[in-house]
Amino acid sequence: MPAIHKILIANRGEIACRIQRTAQALGYRTVAVFSDADDDALHVKMADQAVHIGPPPVQQSYLNIPAILDAARRSGADAIHPGYGFLSENSEFARACELAGLTFIGPSADAIELMGSKRLSKIAMLDAGVPCVAGYQGAVQDDATLLREAERIGYPLMIKASAGGGGRGMRLVHNAEELPAQLRTARSEALNGFGSDELILEQALIDPRHVEVQVFGDQHGNLIYLGERDCSIQRRHQKVIEEAPCPVMTAELRQAMGEAALKAGRAVNYVGAGTVEFLLDNSGRFYFLEMNTRLQVEHPVTELITGLDLVAWQLQVAEGQPLPLTQEQVRLDGHAMEVRLYAEDPAQDFLPQTGRIEGWEPAQTSDTRIDHGLCEGQSISPFYDPMLGKLIAHGATREEARRKLLRAVQDSVLLGVQSNQRLLAELLQHPQFISGEFGTGFIPRHFSDHPCLHAYVPTAEELAIAAVLFYQAAASKHRAPLKGWRNNASVPLHYRLGLDEQDWTVQLLAETEGTFKVQTLDRSLDLKLIDHDERSVTLEIDGLRQRHACRLGSDQLWLFTHPGSLLLEDRTHEVIGSQTSVSTGTLKAPMDGAIIDVLVSEGSPVTKGQLLMVLEAMKMEHPLKAGIDGVLQRVQVKVGDQVKNRQVLLQIE
Template sequence: MMNKILVANRGEIAVRVINAAHQLGYQTVAVFSEADRAALHVSLADQAVFIGAANSRDSYLNISVVINAAKKVEADAIHPGYGFLAENADFAKACEEAGLIFIGPSSEAIHMMGNKAQAKDCMEVAGVPCIPGYRGNDQQLSTLQQQAAAIGFPVYIKAALGGGGRGMRQVMFTEELPAAIESAKSEAKSAVGDDQLILEKAITNGRHIEFQVLADRQGHTIHLGERDCSLQRRHQKVIEETPSPAVNDILRQRMGKVAVEAAKAIGYIGAGTVEFLLAESGEFYFLEMNTRLQVEHPVTEMVTGIDLVKWQLKIADGQSLTIQQQDILMTGHAIEARLYAEDPDQQFLPQTGDIKLCQFPKIEGVRYDRGVKTGQTVSAYYDPMLAKIIGTGETREEARRRLIRALQQTVLLGPITNRQFLVELLQSSVFIAGKAHCQFIEQQFFNKTEPVSERDKIGNSQLIALAAISVTLLMNNNYSHQHQGWRNSGLASGYCRLKADNNSVFSCKLQKLSHPFYQVVIDDMPAIDLNIVSIDDHQWRYSIEGIVNTAYVLVEQGQVFISNQAQQIRLTQLGFESVQELEQAHNNVSAPISGCVVKVLVDTNQTVAKGDKLVVIEAMKMEHVVVAPLSGTIDKVYVASGQQVSAGTLLIDIHPS
């Protein structure tokens, strides 16, 4: 019998499990690393146990430490969430041996499905269709090259263990294979501790369709319909929905039947997901089985009315399913967007830093699963996902509109997020038509070359003007540092320089015209006449040309954070000497993110061209390549392989050619 549950995870999933457990009357225990002392999940649990250093290998991935934490507080069970130890068969077995209930499938089932090669062999025996590929133990480069040639390009390289896109590479041509294999092995080893790879035929323009299964200890197994997870960047999902626009009732029955058979073939218990690739031809192939709860599980809950986390807990406590397959009804539509701390304009590079302000609006038909709060730090140690926002409706279009509105009104000042990118995806004609496939983001957004529209330029200039006013008011003591109000005393006029994250510098001249109007001239742009309607804490109401808008503004330690419905920008106030330093710094290459230097690819005196690879940095279990911003000769290399660096650390000097 379960009474106290330890949640061996962090972030929004820890919050989700803790809330569900409390609703069923269970006591909860959170675990936290050095980096998560002030995290939201820690404050919500009945008890919390410190488990080690910020590095996940020393805390959330340390099996003995987590087991000892459960024993220390006399917990009866452990919920692994997803990620970290959720699909670690050794962890499930350690829980069993310690007399703890593991809220998930058996260690044998996890082991069988945890290795992609082994899982596909098992599924083929069960009659489940699989993508052609190579899953052998011979991992020599020559063997992998031969097998790739036999499969035919393009091919996918995948880590045999783990998921989330770690170790996954698409290779188009033979000559790209060696470098891709080396990089995939390195990333897989770091993420899951094993560098074994498999090769698969790349099926272009396919859709990622997964089926939610639920099975109890009494032998009952059902599916709860499909989720379409085709919108992905870096092979990681960003938007998911149910039902899929590409799946009709007949196909749903076929795929659902196969998913249930796959779960039964391994004696599965609990909540799990069987993932398929749906080709344009209508054929579908087994990808893998996730032996855990999925990040995107809320969309299934919203259309079926079934709480998957609560059922995980009930099944672990020995209860049998009270619902049959014929009882499952999918009503309405649900779409989920993952809010990440990442910069879409820099190939989705993860972002770190303190969350200065975090607000999620209350909107009918919208659900928020979040793991952050104001004042919390987003570190380089963990996945950069901040929250999941789920829009629901009677129709797909209603769910889409609600989700867009929720995203536009979400305020998160601090690290750059992908909020506006998500809105662009949801507003794209391809998504509206229900035609998005797995390569859509890569094809449409990774190589965007069209110039910034005049509308975007105007929007940016308006926010920069607002930033200039906020800085000037603060300098003239007309706008309190605590942001509790605004006083209209004295002449507010001045001159300031502001630097954006892309190193663009804006020279701003400001003059107060008459209460409460200001005129701002940015560089050589036309003057902007801006009326400050009101300032309420961080919320500014302002009007330009008779149109009133709202923005959230925060000025702190020489930085200005601004967000409105359309944009989010971060600016740094510069002195005159700082501008000169900035111009000189264009020849310096700094770390874009905190992490570990995996490899330095250049030497002193080496000639490089703009775009050449310089350094590989590992952060958040992914490898990020730093490239040359200009052509020239390497003057100096400041770092070495294995070195830990912070964001902004000087890596390399380049003498321009």
């Protein structure tokens, strides 16, 4: 195997940055690829060289195999690292790299092809003696067959896209009446996301733990496992918190799961980094779920408890070197925990968010690690997965790791787009999570109606800070001293501050030396401005001093609120009542995306809650429904149209 000199990373975002850090530290040159949407991305700035590969849609850029191979040729790269997602589990891409004389940093194309099919991999695992969940994994895919097999398996059951992952093309079905519609949706998502609408059916295990084993193989026949990760805290089958080791793991269970994972790897002569995922029930029985033939998003928790660099191992194995350790030499030290930071709004059913990163100040200490691909001023587009980065902490115990991670979540400043930051903090503080006794049903059970999933209501302190900052901005425009400027010392100013559809009144009286009296939400506060620049403000409210990161525009304020960001608007001079009602006859796009289905036509009657259109954004389908009963007067978009956030799609009278 020839030595590697220059590595092209066929990916974007945080994983592209993560791979570059190790590759560059080991002396390799790196090449980034980017679409039009990522022209200002951090992974592009970090690389030694970067090659533009196409417009934003993934099929024309990050899934465009000829464009990526051409980028490797033009840059002189001799190896390609696929990261995770995109082409990382595409056997055609692995073969194309080999034919082009490039080292593919991953397993063989045959292993990718077999394990990339949930249907074929499950058949192979049954043959290899790996325990599997009962289900249907046959080649016949018509509705009649699937309906018949569902009756045999029994309800509840899971529909899964055979080629899928990340929760796309996956549906939980409770009864036979739901099945036909859920099959249609799963097929559509699978075809759009993975290019195959093949499905499997499996018996649904109720509230199991999701435990995965990290395996690693080399080209000399060595295959070991590096402990396990618990990924049970999930939302819609997407992982939110991962940790290692599993809180309920025993030495005997770890060995049994590890040996089952090695059986899976040996069945395909596995080389490189891979993960064998299992479902673990309350009685200690475990079942094969799938094998991911790539580096996992959550690999950092394994790195922190083993002290290893898995990307460095990938590069060594790709160059033909043997594994650095034997199974007996693997040691697990302490506990590590990771959360995924997403650009999404939990108060809007986790709707992905787009926008511009106005502020990004990740909290980092010696025992925390933040993997991200963000820089201030960067745009978050609708074309890619909404995950922005990962926050990871290590401690001597699980509780120490949890406490450190909670502080990192609370202190990492993200301004410009809404995120799941408040939800992450609440999850980490929940007594059931702290106990370690939970399964995949944790979020649906304990957070179905949690306050952090509702529209945020600012506190009196936050409204007071906003009023003072808007006041200071007006003062600077009048070229007056920033502290104590006022028109009349005895006359308070009245502000109307807004967030989404809500407004709050704030009364502010400016006093000397930067002190203010503020009344809002039936409270009176004494506030003193200590320091203020374009990135932060330090204030003393009722004797308590604290710094807040912020970004102030002409009539908008992004304020960091420990944790999470808050966008407040100065609506003092707006006409009251100009806000649009939620139950309106105008349907607007909730975010940037593409229209993939229009189910109604002009002149047809519609009822409140009726599905009208389907919007695809950030690799997920979002149903758009009518807010009122009425008659459809005008449809302003068609299938295939790219739409902007708040763009009018149709009108109902």
